Amino acid sequence: MGLVTIPTAxxxxxxxxxxxxxxxxxxxxxxxxxxxxxxxxxFGAAGLLLARRDxxxxxxDVVLQHRAPWSDQGGTWGVPGGAVGPDETAxxxxxxxxxxxxxxxxxxxxxxxxxxxxxxxxxxxTVLAEVVDGTPVEPRATDAESIEVxxxxxxxxxxxxxLPAFADAWPxxxxxxxxxxxx
Numbered sequence: 001m002g003l004v005t006i007p008t009a010x011x012x013x014x015x016x017x018x019x020x021x022x023x024x025x026x027x028x029x030x031x032x033x034x035x036x037x038x039x040x041x042x043f044g045a046a047g048l049l050l051a052r053r054d055x056x057x058x059x060x061d062v063v064l065q066h067r068a069p070w071s072d073q074g075g076t077w078g079v080p081g082g083a084v085g086p087d088e089t090a091x092x093x094x095x096x097x098x099x100x101x102x103x104x105x106x107x108x109x110x111x112x113x114x115x116x117x118x119x120x121x122x123x124x125x126t127v128l129a130e131v132v133d134g135t136p137v138e139p140r141a142t143d144a145e146s147i148e149v150x151x152x153x154x155x156x157x158x159x160x161x162x163l164p165a166f167a168d169a170w171p172x173x174x175x176x177x178x179x180x181x182x183x
Contacts, residue, residue: 010081022140027083027093031122040072040083046094047081049083050109051177052151053153061137061151063102070109071145078163079126080104080139080149090114090125102149103142108135113176115169124168128176153181 029042051059054137065080066074082099084093091114095106113128118174131137138148154177157170 022111025083025085027085027088028049029083033119035119039119039124041122041124042083043086043088044084044090044093044125045082046078046084046090046097046176048094048098048104048109048127048129049079049177050098050104050129050131050139051154052137057132059154059174061153062157062177063098063104063137064152064160065101065141065145065149066072066147068145068147073163075147075159075161075162076160076163076166078145078166083171084125089127090116091127094125094127101141101143101145102139104137104139108132108137113174115170115173117165125154126173128173 006133011147011156027041027043030038030040031042033039046068048063052061054060063080064076064077067075081094082097082101084090088096091111095109098104098109099106107131108131110132111127111129115128117124117126125150137150141147141149154174157174158167
């Protein structure tokens with residue numbers, strides 16, 4: 001499948017674009033799960049929780065994506081991510097998706113851990129990462145799936161309208177960012 005182009009005419013942000021500005025991936029598709037819900041990603045899905053740290057090593061900010069209203073659970077905040085390809089690890093998929101959706105260069109990121117939500121036939125992996133020392137990372141919305149992508153202070157994350165699964169996972173993910181040895 002080839003590159004799908006960005007529409008040139010202005011569009012209503014509450015409506016899905018007629019064509020998505022990304023390569024279609026072999027893992028794109030819905031899975032009917034034993035939990036009674038459907039999940040995105042024929043081979044699972046993954047997202048990148050990227051943190052910046054202060055001089056003491058404490059996480060200060062994380063990159064979050066404000067999801068487009070037309071998307072599944074749109075209008076909520078979560079991490080950039082999506083379907084994992086059939087020949088990708090969760091980390092590879094998360095880094096690819098973060099580059100596609102948020103303009104994050106994988107070379108600017110050091111993966112420090114993973115947290116897996118396993119539903120048997122489907123799994124979601126949050127890939128925890130930090131910015132490589134001294135590397136500037138300026139995330140931005142780079143496709144129609146996002147209203148906005150930005151650094152959010154760690155202390156402000158819980159106050160946002162979070163994607164429900166991310167809201168449930170956030171306390172444990174924050175603890176892992178603060179002390180990666182807990183994983």
